[in-house]
Amino acid sequence: MEVYFQLIGDPASLKSACSELEREEFIGFDVETTDLDPYKGELRLVQLSNGRETKVVDIRAFGSGDELKTAPALKPLRDLLSSKKQTKIAHNAKFDTKWTRHHLGCDLENIYDTYLASVLIGSADGERRHGLADVVQFFLGRTLDKTEQVSDWGAAELSASQIEYAAKDAVIMLEVRDRLHERIIADGLTQVLEIENQCILPIAQMELNGIYLDEQRWREQLAVVSKKQAVAAEELQGMLSAGVAQASLFGRPEINLDSIDQVTNALQNLGVPVEGTTRAGALLPLADKYPVVAKLLEYRQVAKASQSFGENILSFIEPATGRIHADFRQIGAPTGRFSCSNPNLQQIPHETEYRRCFTAPKGRKLVIADYSQIELRILADISKDKAFIDAFQSGADFHAATAAQIFGIAADAVTPDQRSFAKRLNFGVVYGIGVQRFAKMTGLSESQAEDTLRRYFATYPRMDDWLRTQAKSVLSDRTARTLSGRIARMRFNENDRSEVGAAQRYAKNMPIQGTSADILKRALRLLHDDIRGTSAKLVNIVHDEILVETDAADAEETARKLENAMLSAGREFLKDVPVKVDLTVSDEWSK
DNA sequence: GTGAAGGGCCAC
DNA sequence: AAACGTGGCCCTTCAC
Numbered sequence: 001m002e003v004y005f006q007l008i009g010d011p012a013s014l015k016s017a018c019s020e021l022e023r024e025e026f027i028g029f030d031v032e033t034t035d036l037d038p039y040k041g042e043l044r045l046v047q048l049s050n051g052r053e054t055k056v057v058d059i060r061a062f063g064s065g066d067e068l069k070t071a072p073a074l075k076p077l078r079d080l081l082s083s084k085k086q087t088k089i090a091h092n093a094k095f096d097t098k099w100t101r102h103h104l105g106c107d108l109e110n111i112y113d114t115y116l117a118s119v120l121i122g123s124a125d126g127e128r129r130h131g132l133a134d135v136v137q138f139f140l141g142r143t144l145d146k147t148e149q150v151s152d153w154g155a156a157e158l159s160a161s162q163i164e165y166a167a168k169d170a171v172i173m174l175e176v177r178d179r180l181h182e183r184i185i186a187d188g189l190t191q192v193l194e195i196e197n198q199c200i201l202p203i204a205q206m207e208l209n210g211i212y213l214d215e216q217r218w219r220e221q222l223a224v225v226s227k228k229q230a231v232a233a234e235e236l237q238g239m240l241s242a243g244v245a246q247a248s249l250f251g252r253p254e255i256n257l258d259s260i261d262q263v264t265n266a267l268q269n270l271g272v273p274v275e276g277t278t279r280a281g282a283l284l285p286l287a288d289k290y291p292v293v294a295k296l297l298e299y300r301q302v303a304k305a306s307q308s309f310g311e312n313i314l315s316f317i318e319p320a321t322g323r324i325h326a327d328f329r330q331i332g333a334p335t336g337r338f339s340c341s342n343p344n345l346q347q348i349p350h351e352t353e354y355r356r357c358f359t360a361p362k363g364r365k366l367v368i369a370d371y372s373q374i375e376l377r378i379l380a381d382i383s384k385d386k387a388f389i390d391a392f393q394s395g396a397d398f399h400a401a402t403a404a405q406i407f408g409i410a411a412d413a414v415t416p417d418q419r420s421f422a423k424r425l426n427f428g429v430v431y432g433i434g435v436q437r438f439a440k441m442t443g444l445s446e447s448q449a450e451d452t453l454r455r456y457f458a459t460y461p462r463m464d465d466w467l468r469t470q471a472k473s474v475l476s477d478r479t480a481r482t483l484s485g486r487i488a489r490m491r492f493n494e495n496d497r498s499e500v501g502a503a504q505r506y507a508k509n510m511p512i513q514g515t516s517a518d519i520l521k522r523a524l525r526l527l528h529d530d531i532r533g534t535s536a537k538l539v540n541i542v543h544d545e546i547l548v549e550t551d552a553a554d555a556e557e558t559a560r561k562l563e564n565a566m567l568s569a570g571r572e573f574l575k576d577v578p579v580k581v582d583l584t585v586s587d588e589w590s591k
Numbered sequence: 592g593t594g595a596a597g598g599g600c601c602a603c
Numbered sequence: 604a605a606a607c608g609t610g611g612c613c614c615t616t617c618a619c
Contacts, residue, residue, distance in 0.1 A: 344611045347602040431607035509608040543603045
């Protein structure tokens with residue numbers, strides 16, 4: 001295929017190219033860089049295409065480093081990229097957005113992401129890949145050569161082949177979008193795609209912002225945990241090797257305490273009845289009778305703390321900023337939830353000792369907001385169950401209200417045990433819990449557990465209906481959807497009871513978990529628009545929680561904006577149930 | 592030496 | 604046997 005392109009390296013050509021492109025409705029957009037990390041590499045090329053020919057801008061010709069952000073010659077490009085008039089089509093636009101922000105100093109606005117569109121269309125279909133070449137192959141039936149992608153983009157002179165490759169990736173975006181969008185419309189995904197496309201800029205910004213970790217504090221905490229681990233390891237080693245015959249011959253044999261096989265063996269030699277799993281849940285009942293089991297559980301706890309939440313996280317501190325810039329995958333799960341890695345900031349232990357290490361730098365504050373019981377509110381709203389909705393509308397303690405309703409007593413007569421019971425029940429239901437699991441969790445007999453679940457669903461009949469409908473309809477259509485239209489497709493063997501059961505639980509949970517993700521993403525965009533140009537910066541998100549760092553003087557204003565964004569987003573989706581947000585302003589990520 | 596799988600466990 | 608949804612990270616084990 002012939003590729004038409006113009007290489008641009010001077011202000012006059014850039015200006016006229018940009019004014020040509022201003023007249024377009026859609027612009028294919030791509031960048032080439034010398035590194036995957038915008039804090040480490042150079043932005044070498046920017047490609048803009050109208051679908052017929054591509055303008056390839058040689059950024060190096062316009063300067064380097066920070067001067068690019070203000071270079072007058074680049075103003076036409078910045079204006080074009082941050083204009084909301086033309087839609088910029090890019091594949092995995094978070095990448096391009098970060099480079100545009102960090103190196104050119106402007107926000108990429110009005111984005112259409114063909115990567116996210118492809119993921120939404122093929123959601124939960126694990127077979128399909130969503131790289132640009134894969135998407136081009138699948139939707140256009142053509143093969144795209146990506147070999148130049150990993151070539152040397154830092155070379156003094158780029159080869160003709162490199163520039164042609166760069167041009168080609170941008171020109172094809174319009175055609176890819178056309179085909180994808182037909183499917184987006186046909187599959188009822190326009191609203192959810194809009195939410196995703198609008199969310200890219202806030203997430204790109206959040207990754208660039210990073211979060212501040214007080215290294216000193218973290219090291220102090222790590223030292224405490226490491227010491228505990230060493231002590232627990234020593235004690236556990238002694239207790240376990242007591243059951244090993246060769247102990248007297250060669251001194252104490254070393255057991256690898258992190259080896260499930262070796263530990264299981266040693267426990268069995270000591271007469272501890274372990275079979276199958278050695279999960280904490282399974283071992284806990286044995287801890288009273290066997291001190292060695294209690295010691296193992298203690299060791300596991302401190303080992304996890306020092307291994308998973310130890311030295312490693314410090315290696316993620318970026319020297320250029322002194323902060324941690326994790327990777328957020330916008331559609332990390334088919335439900336629409338984010339996932340996070342390098343490091344995973346969504347699994348920092350809830351204990352104060354860890355979270356208090358994530359602090360606001362001097363003169364700044366963290367504003368922390370989380371949705372109160374958002375998943376239960378979504379379930380109430382989706383199912384339109386009157387008693388469930390009433391429980392929320394009363395504004396009273398929700399789990400206590402549930403307890404009052406299922407036990408048939410007055411709200412002020414609910415004991416703490418009854419409340420805790422109702423709480424576990426409420427959460428279990430969101431995950432499609434069954435009688436056996438519920439019995440195990442609560443210690444009830446199976447018939448008692450069955451009885452309790454029956455009473456619970458009798459209290460909330462419409463919710464029961466909705467859950468049953470989900471379980472039934474998935475058998476025929478094999479899909480589930482959130483309130484935004486996000487869809488998950490399921491594959492299961494209809495003759496396999498466990499696969500069918502898993503699909504049915506998924507069909508109950510996905511709309512709830514996924515709608516929660518829809519709401520969070522909408523809130524992120526509303527927040528982004530409201531805090532633009534202020535001292536407030538988005539620094540982390542954890543499913544139903546948002547962390548914003550702000551100048552101390554602006555903390556109250558930022559808190560109000562954050563709360564408003566979250567409430568507005570929630571109300572766009574939930575029509576009959578009130579939305580509640582808990583707010584904290586603090587020097588650290590804890591209350 | 593490297594990578595995948597399995598077990599375990601952290602978050603919501 | 605498992606029968607509670609979604610992720611990622613760490614460690615061991617095992618195959619190549």
